[in-house]
Amino acid sequence: MMNVLRLPLIALLTGVLGLAGCSTHQPAALYQLDSGTPGQPAQSAGMAVVLGPVTVADYLQRETLLQRQTDGSLSAATDGRWAGSLSADIDQLLLRQLAWRLDSQRVVLAPAPAGFAPDVQVLLSITRLDSGKNQPAILDAQWRLIDRRGQVRDNRMVHLEKQHDGTTASQVKAQGELLQQMSQQLAVALKPLANQPPLVESRKPEPKPARKGESDKPRIPMASPIRTDMEVFRF
Template sequence: MNRSLVRHWIALLLLPLLAACGTTPSSQHYLLTAPEAPLPQGMTPSIGVGPITVPEYLNRDSLVKRIDSNSLAISSTERWAEPLEDGILRVVALNLAGLLQTENVRLYPWHPKRAPDYGVKLRLVEMDSNAERVVLVAEWFVYRVADDSTVARRLSKQSRPLPATTQNGNEVAAAYSELLYALSQEVAASIAEAQGNPAAVSAPST
């Protein structure tokens, strides 16, 4: 068999592989977001946000969806545009800045000589979606940084229904963003109460 014939057969064998590569769906990337809020007008209280921890099964760039109690589906095309811990940290910080109307929000780790008045730690227990709803379960801890005294510590569960028509990544990311805002409202309320001003939490703009 001459070389030209061999090259011909190799090319024929590679055609299906090339065609398969050409039809691979492109990845979609999603962000968690904070709702629009009035621009912060003050510098107090000063808030430090972090660290944020997530379960190991969520520690990936792919969106994870729950099939049943013990089964998960890891998407090959729907991905977070940033590490999930970083996205949660960013959004919670923005939420608290708007809710408490303070520009003085710092991300963990902060400089020890410029410690904030209050620290906020967040540990996600669950962050799941299925065909019907999204669920967020998180333990949050607010403390006074100066003396490490506890302000509030709670285990919070938030959930939202998903549209019945489809469960795409954009809807899941938007629903998670709503749950993180509801969680941030609880945290902001505990800080406002510790300051003796429980009515200080602002609503987002409409």
């Protein structure tokens, strides 16, 4: 009789432990940066811009969503992670934002396609992009703008901060809004470089070549009449 009662009890305990295991291994939420609501650029022949290379700090090149602690250390979030590559997500957000703000469909990521002649190239370095439950979202970056002649036209360091309500979702949203804010500042710096002088200056017209056969003929000086005061008499 004892053996008969023991089997249902073991099965019941196994089921309870299985449910407990399922409840403690819930899948983590996946997050992407908030790219805002950029519109579709209308000008197909607008400003030509190459965005990149965009370098991102090593600690951001992973799917782990990091949390900044009060002592400055970083720890992995337990309730979420990035949905894919954060670096690629940053590239696409900046590309869409700049194309919209410049109203140009000629904004491409580096390396530029063959035959693409940019008005300006943006070299961008992002050294920090993170937040924490009790820490604001912070973006540290630096850009350099290279014009079509290869000259540096702008070199700027950016530091931006944004508060949030502490949840992981609000932190991700705040980080995306910081990138949008930087895109706005970058677009303002780019617009004056749209009207650059052409690389090739207009050449002076070359002298017309001599007609065929004219250069082969020897030039004979024209004889001028000689006048004298002598009179001629006829008899």
